[in-house]
Amino acid sequence: MMDRIDSWLRLCPDAAIDPLPGMRKAGLLDPVPDYATIARLKAVLVERTGLLGIGSVWSGRHLVFRHFLGFGTAAQRAEWAARGLAVGISEPDVGAHPKRLTTRADRTDTGFRITGRKAWVSNGPSADGIIVFAITSEVAGRKQYSAFIVPRDTPGLGIGEMPGLHALRPSQHCLLTLDNCPVPAAAMLGEAGSAYGRMALPFRDIEDAVGSFGTLGALRHSISLFSGATLPDQAADLGAIVALTAVFAAAAEPMVAALDAGRFRTGNATLVGLRVLATDIVHRLRTLSTGLHRDALIDMIADLEATLSVARGPRMARQTYLGEAALHTASRAE
Template sequence: WQKMGKAGLFKIGIAQMYGGNGGGYIDLLKAGESFVRNGYNLGLALSWLYQQIIAHYIIRIFGTREQQSQYLIAAAAGKITLSFAVSEPGRGSHPKQLATTAQKQGNLYILNGEKTYLTNGPIAGIFIVIAITDDKTPQKRFTAFIVPRTTEGVTVTQPVAMNFLKPSPHGGIKLENCRVGKKSVLGKEGNAWRDMVVPMGEIEDVVMMGPLLGGAAAQLSLLIAAIREHSSEPDIMLQSELGALHALLQAMRIIAYEAAGRLDRNNASPVPLMITFSRTATEFHERISQITDRLEITGSYEYTYLHRDIESMVALKKGLMQIRQKKIGSALLKA
């Protein structure tokens, strides 16, 4: 992580005035693609890009000039690690179920609750905590707070055990009468769910297409190398299957780049492209799995490692996309 900072990887997506190299979502996506294509590690790419998304979207868009200067400069230099705290134990991330509160007392807010499954949670120095600030309205109102790890009342819980996407650390925090001032409020009070949480989900899904692209490209290259090593006879059927995999990979890249472009231009919803990418990635994964199973190719350590992590990510994204598809279908029937 520290070496990545020295290499300047944390500068991508952060404005030059704060010590970054600039760039938008397309640059983050392409960087993630190259990172996994050459490094064979989805987990590290996930942790790195999640940090960059928080800096590029949450702090850049909603932070005050003082907050931007304080946190973006440090983030670009790799001196702080950020974590976005939404999900809660036994409650998930559905707004109706969340219970972490921030009660206003004079010039202070008193935070109480617990957050879990936080990407980079165990190593984060700064948490962006989403808490309820008004539960009297028909819909709960949420506000985002910048909460340093060292704040009194913050306890970092044990890391969540995960057998995939290593070494990306996931963990949680407990907030017990945690006091923060008005300057810790990020964005407009009461609007965090609409302004941050919902868009953040779409942004994360789009930018993480990059690592999946890089992983799929690396898998295909490793598979071709293994086939060359184990077989000297040309197989027409196999050639056709490899051609199909290559075509799927190119289609995934076109979809991903356009989705990231839409985020940067802010001129169209990326959701249709997100759904299509997920379906195409699923087909790619299923096809390449069938080939390796049929040919009984064990593959290298890198291939096996990538295959496991891609399988986990594809399954997770598939579930999320099914929810999005259902919402679209419901809206179509009501129209």
């Protein structure tokens, strides 16, 4: 796969501008065999280009296919193997909280009609279709969600600009409007009513496990940007960043290995620790970069900070849970 990256970089000298055509020609959009390959290549792409968003553009397509289409039929996987899919779960003003989502899919004689809005759809502007999460029923007052593959040219599907995030180029996000969009029954992905628990909830941790390699590539690239700098009194500080990045890499590798081995468990404390460690390293990078006036380093640090700020609330809740569990254990031992 490294030769494909080399080929792509020759085809696309400016990776920040529409990288997908070159990736397709170089074979980088062909199906990838496992999560570990996605993760490691994501790290290489970010390190080689200096663009954290490149990792999101490339790995996002592969992650969506590997995870979500894993719940699909053989026909669905064959139809979408060579095409790009994005995922629409979150909605404007409410995020991805299952109690607050309102997009609905109403049954018809031939399938469903979907009505609602989706926000922050990563890679949506370049996708051939969107996997849309919608309410299909309610049981004892609890919303039941199903997932549907909605092709880009579906009548009633509108794709609009999603303002507010200007980092992570060339990754793009969009706002979806679904106005009574018709889809056939065969567009449903997986079992009816089970999509949120079986697909959406595990995906956040899968994204974090693989996404840690994008962070790793960005950290390694950032370290390389200190080459030639005059830091006579701060070499030890840079050495600490190098050492902590090595620790980060060593902890990230078992996460994707567990994914491929079927041993991965959501809520893993190591994932929380990786995020805490990354935040600490980025803080050290920003402190050390003060006064260097290297635009590429400043941009990379800004992208890292933007990435680490995504879904900060839910991730802080997990960190708090770990602390409360430790306090509870300690109190029982007294």
